[in-house]
Structures are given as structure tokens and as C-alpha cells.
Amino acid sequence: MNYTHFPVLSVMGLFLGGFLVEIFGSKNKTVRNIIVMLFTTVSACLMLYLTIPVFGRGEVISYWMGNWEPVGGHAIGIGYEIDGLNMFFVILVVLTYWLSAVYSIKYMEKDRHLGHYYTLFLMLAGSVLGLVCTGDIFNLYVMVEIMTFAAVALTAFRNKKGSNLEAAFKYLVIGSVGSGFTLTGITLLYMQFHTLNMAQLASLVSGNMTPVSVLALSFMFIGFGVKSFIVPFHTPAADAYMSAPTSISMVFSGMVNKAGVYGMIRLLYMVFRVIDKSAIQIVVVVFGAVTMFIGVTMALAQHDFKRLLAFHSISQIGYVITAIGLCSLMGMTSGLFHAMNHTLFKGLLFLCAGAVLYATGTTDLDKLGGLSKKMPKTTICFLIGAFSISGLPPFNGFASKWMIYQAVYEKAVVTGNFFYTFVTVTAVVVSVMTLASFIKVTQAVFFGQAPKNLANTKEVPFSMRLPMWIMSALCLFGGVFYRLIGRYLLIPAGQAAFNITNYIDAMLGESTAVSASVTNVSMDLADGFSYWNPIVWLVIFITVLIAVCLVLIMGSGSRGKVLESGKDAAEDGKYSTFFSGEKSEYSHVAGSDLFWGFKHNWRKYFGIMQSVHSGNINDYSLMTVICSALIVIVFTVIFI
């Protein structure tokens, strides 16, 4: 079977599906669902088939569109190329859009103009898939543009509310600034090297950082920074994630900002290969650390479920950026692992938020409460997601965060730079704050007492719960069997990110990569995986649990009974919550001021943050442009 056609077929298929669904499916619900599920499933299967040659046999798949192969080592046509790193992101992308498509069927059924929705959805899916497959930097820019505009339109999809349009407008403006920077950077590169092929650029640019190249690098860094919503370019993210339908919020956090991360990796590790300069590493790690810290502290101050999740997305991307900035195999694998886990648990959490919105009609933390009795399955999924993102063992968030701490600390020890120790401490503290803000959601939404107007809330339908269960299972699997994932997925992908020679050779033929040297990094990862064995922990846990249960069962003769209130027992004082003898009444501790003791000490910081996040697009644009100018200055100073 000639599988080299699969990437382009998948991307084309998704775009084609986008048009077909508008033509045939805008009236008939069944036709529409069939078209969407057919195209997403087929493209996902085609792409997943490629794991066999790429991860199984270590091949690099390259494909020249229209058979425009390079002449004399000079690339002319558009090439698609898939090595381990691309394949890793491809897996994230297909997983995200497939699960989101399944979830959309029920979740979106109350909306109108669903033909438009699915057109945009498939365009978004196709563009991100194309972005992580392409080997041509201008094609990458085109995909970034399609992605941005599909994302903007989807943000404004529920356009009855003015705030949704405002969010889309913010995304449009900041996103366009980012795209503009990317395009300028690409233009500057093309001007110098007369090629747009990433492999060829990589072999030409390396060790050849002219001032114009530095400018191109900083512009493209800004561009991908905007796409992955790192601080200070995170401003449109919160509004966009909140306003978009939840199935789309999940896609945003699952693959749209991962596309930015992918671009960042290719930019820093391959095209310019500047990551081995320690100053660049520090700049990237600073961006990552600031992003994770500001993201999580802003999340602590939020009153809306989805907005809170949006700020956590920013924060978790900070972890990923920190890890990839370390330029070590441990850092790269842990960063990729965290990116993957973020796709899983944040997708899960967004789906839970969507389920709450579907069931109750609101995501305001102050108006919800006591849903765990009405929606027990959603509650369990939410708790798994919350424990994963806060890094509690044995869930997947813990495994990847723990690897990131080790990678950062290893960097601190190897370089003797105290700054990296500081980053390790920041990462741990951010993790605790993440836990705090999810405890807030747990208390405010799922536990506590239900307000009167939510008395008739029902559990969401099965087709919405299915993606949630799949993701929960993957969260647990990833945490317990992280060594397996590491061996078969992460290490090949991480090594591919460093193995540039391989990438260039596969694209342009055997002999062209003479000038390209692999970044000098140890490819051995024995230490990183040795000190945490979740399986042993689980086995001891279960052994002790069984023993405790046996003791309880044997001692049950002398033990008191478990008494529970019946149907009409709400009146019985014995089962009402404790009110010092007063009659029980509705009293729920809502989310807004749960961490007063913390916020009080940090009131000055939160005051500053509030004034920075003014919600005014003029301020945001100004901030973006000023920070971009600073980045250009910093990069120039580093290289000159």
C-alpha cells in the first residue's frame, strides 16, 4: 500500500467534507452527521495508520504535491513531510477533532445553521492537520491563516450574545497581528534564501544568522507565540475559549494552541536551530515560566467555569514552552508528554464544562452548585480531569509534570544556573495553585447544595459522555503506563525533534544535509524514568485497601450502620446539614471568594493584573506590539 499519499488525502478530505456538508447537509440532520463522521473518521484512520511506518519502522514520510520533486537539491513544489515529531502532533490533532465531532452531534443540536458550524469545524480540523504535516513554510502560513479565521468565526458562532462577537473581534485583531508577523518573517527568509522548504531552509540558515535572519526569527517567534497564546499574547484566549461552543473550546486547547507549540519547536530546533544558545534557552524558559504563573493566578480570580479553564490552558502551555526551551531530550519528551496530557485532560474538563452548560444553561460559578447528585457520571469525569491537571498521582498530569520538574532541575544542575532552580519552584507552586482553583470549581459546581432552579437538572446523553469516558480512561492509562508511552511515542518524537539531518535527508535526498549538524544533546534517557513506578504504588495501594476492607467486613458486627435519608427525608433534621439547631436552609459556599486568605495577601498583584487585563482591545493590541518590539530587541541583543 502506498501510504505516502495519506497525509494529503486526509487534509484534502477534511476540506472537501467541509464543502460537502454545507451543500448536502445544511437541511438534513442525518446526512450532515454522516458526512461529518465519515470524513473525520476516515482521515483519522488514514493518519493513525501512518504510526506503523513512522514509529514502528522509523521511516520519514515525504510527499511532493503534483510530483514537483526538488531539482538539484533545490525544492520547488510544496512538500509534506512526517517524521516522529509531526506524527506525535498528528495523533493529538486527530484525537481531538474526532472526539470533538462525536461530542458536537448532541451538544450542538439545539443551535441553528449547523451546516456552517460543521464547515468551519472541518476547515479548522483540516488546517491544523495540514499545519503539522507540511514541510513548506509558506504552506504552513496558509494553514495558520485558515486556522485563525475558522477559529474566529467559530468563536462568534453563537452570535446572539454581543460578548461572543466581541471575543471574536479580539481574537481576530490579535490573531492578525500574529499572522502578520509570521508572514513578514517568512518573507524575510525567502528574500535571503530563495526557498520556502523548511528542510532546505534549515540547511541554509544554520550558522548563518545574518541580522535579517535574526529579525525573521524574532518575527516568527512572535507569530507562533500569538498562536499558542503565551503571555503577553494570551489576552484574546480567555474570551475566545469562553465564547466559543464548548466542543470548539476543546479543539482550541487541544490542537489550535498545540499548533503554535509545534511551530515554535520547528522554528527553534530546526529552521533556525538557535535553541543550543543558552541565552535563547533562558528567554524561552522565562516566557514559559511567566506564562504558567500568570495563567494560573488569573484562573484563581475567575468566576466563570470556561473562562477559568481558558486561563488554565494558558498556564499549562507555559509548562510545555518551559520544557521545550530546555534543549535536552528529557525536556523535549516531558514537554511533548505534557502537551499530549493537556490535550486529554483539558479536553475532558472542557467537555465537562460543556455538559454543565448543556444541562443547566450556565457556566457561572456563583449560580451553580450541588450538581454531583444530578450528574454523578460527569462529576467523576470532572474529578479525574481535575486531579490530572493538578498533577495528583497516579494520573497522567503528574507523570508529565514530574518529568518537567526533573528536566528543569537537571538543567539547573548541569548549567549551575540558579535561575532554573527558581523555575522548578515556580512550576511546583503553579501546580498547587492549579489544584486550588479546581477545588474551587469542585466546591462551587459539583458539591455543596443545589439552588432551587437546578432541581430538575438531568445527566447528559450518552454520545456526550462517550468522549468524556474515553478521555478519562486515557488520563489514567497515561499516568500509570507512562513508561510505555515514553518508549513508543515520546522518545521517538523527542529524538526526531533533534534529528534534523534525518528530516533534511528524507526531504531533499541523501547528500544535501552536509552542513546540518545535529544539536549536541545526549540521546540517553535512562535516568528520567527510573524513580517513579506507579504500578508498584497502585499494587501496594490496592493490597492495603483490600486489607482495610477485610478488617472492616470482619469487624462489621460491632460497627454502626450507615444511615441515609429516604425520599421525603429532607424534612428530617437528622439528615440535614449542621446549623447549630437552626432550621436547615439553602446555603452554598460559592466559588468567587473561596481563597480569600490567599487573595488578601496578593491583593496588590491582583490589582495590577486586573488593570492589565482591561478587556479593551486597544490596550491588548498596544501590549502585543510593545512586547513584540521588546522581543525583537532581546533577540537582536542576543545575536549581536
Add this chain to the structure above:
Amino acid sequence: MTGFFDIIENIIKALVFPGLLFATIGGLILAGFDRKVIARMQRRVGPPILQPTYDFFKLAGKETIVPHAANKPVYLAAPFVGYVSLIVMMTLIPIGGYSAFSGKADLIVILYLLTIPAVALIVGGSASGSPYAGIGVSREMVTMMAYELPLIIVFLAVARLVGGSSLEFSLQYINAWQVANGPVISHLAMIPAALAMLLVIPAEVGTQPFDVAEAETEICEGPLVEYSGLPLGMFKLNTAVKMFVMTSLFSALFLGGIYNGIHTGVTLWGIHFLDIIIRAIIHFAISLVVTLICMTTVHAVTARLKIEHLFKFYWTVVTGLALISLILVWIGL
């Protein structure tokens, strides 16, 4: 047959020593001493040493009421999850230099495993649906944010001292290093870190003056307000076991190499039984002393803090102490 004996040995490790039985009994006795000594400091007679044990069995015999607003499975499971994860913690910490499974987890894993009992308390309290529990949950979480920062800095300081240039975080390795180079606390630069750790222990366990989350006099024991019967007893037991786990962690981190001279040579089925028993007794004695220093005395002479003062105290004074050690170690003192 060796495989079979390995399984038996591991089950004994998990259930008898240093797991379930040892941790539970040790914790209950520590809690008894704690109450007795506080009473003596306050010129009371105090309860018998076994009072916490009696309390547990008394509570186990009472009926358990699930409030109407509570989520039953989470409400009932939380105390048991917390208890079991504490027991597993105990098997990962070297007891008297004897490590059962401690090569299987490093310091950062320990840090995160320590959060599970706290999260169990928080989630259980939250699931009860009471507003008092809601306030208690909030305070418990802020306390956790407060002590986690100094704790990670203490851990990094120890890891830096022990690891030198390589990456070694495992408690087993730290123990081996202390056997070779003397206890960590004998290095002057580590004394502030040890002090910081001593201050973290009462907040982690939740004793006065850091018991804001369970303040009986104002929010009726916070997360525990709705609990009754066996689950309440389990949470009380968790506090007792947590005392033992935290003090054991302290002695594993800072007092590791002091068992060097203990070799009786008495063996039974190839295991140095007498050594292990003597070491376990010494270990328990150290835990007792640490408890008396950092929990009992402090409890007897202080009154409860407000939550914002607690947070400030940990992020300034205690973090400062830990940071001094980290910087001193980093520059090679």
C-alpha cells in the same frame, strides 16, 4: 518458590512493617503522647496514652449518617482513600535506614503523594454539602498552598546537597548518602532548612496554631462537620498517621545516617530481625521527639492564627529559612 516468598515478603512489608500495622499503631501512640504531654504542660492530668485508639474504636461503633445534601460515594470513600495513601507513603519512606519500596519514588513524588490525603479531606468535606465544610475546605487549600512552597525548597536543598552534580532525588539514595557522609542536619547550611521543615510539619498535619481549617471553635471542625461514625474515626486516624509519616519523613531526610553502628548479626530466614526491630524502635523514638518539639510544644504555647496570617508566615518566614539553605548549598557551603 522464590517468587512466592517475594510476594509474601512484599505483602508483609505492605501490611505489617513498615506499612499498615506499624504506621497505624505508631501514629495512634504518637497522638496519645501528644495529648498527654500537652495536658501535663497545661497542668492537667490528661487522657491515657491509648485514648486516641479508644476513640477510634468508639467512633467505629457509632452509626454513620449521610447528610441529605451529600454525594454518598465520594463522602464515604474519601477518608479511606486518604488513609490508604498515607499507609503507602509510609512504605516509601526508609524506616531506620531500612527501605521497603523507597527506590520506587523520589522526593517530588513524595511531595505529591502527600497531597492526596489533604485532597481526600478537602473533597470529602466538600462532598458533605455543608457551608461550614465549604469554609474549611477553602482554608485547608490555602494552608496547602502556604506550606507547599517552603517544602519544595527544602526538598531541592536536600537534593542539591546530596546529589552534587548528578540528578539524584530518591529517598533511598539520600539515605545511602547519609550513611556515607553523616546526617544531612550535621551540615551547617542545612539547619535553616531543617527548621523550615519542622515548621511545615504542624501545618501539614493540621495542629494548633495551624489548624485554621478545622477550627472547632469557629467553624465546627470545618471539613469534618458532617462526618460521624467510622468515616470520622478514619479522618481522626489519618491525622494521627500523618503525624508519624511526616516525622518519619523528617528523620529520613535529615537524620538518616545515625543507625550506622547497629549491627547485632542475629538473623532469621536471612533477615536481620533484631536490627530491624531496634532500628524501628529508635526511629519511633526520634519521631516522638520531633513530634514533641514541633507539634506538642508549639500547640501548648500558641493560639490559632488567622488564615491570611498563616499564609503570610509561610511565604515569608518559613520560605526565607528554606531559601537560605538552598542558596548556601548552591554556592557550595
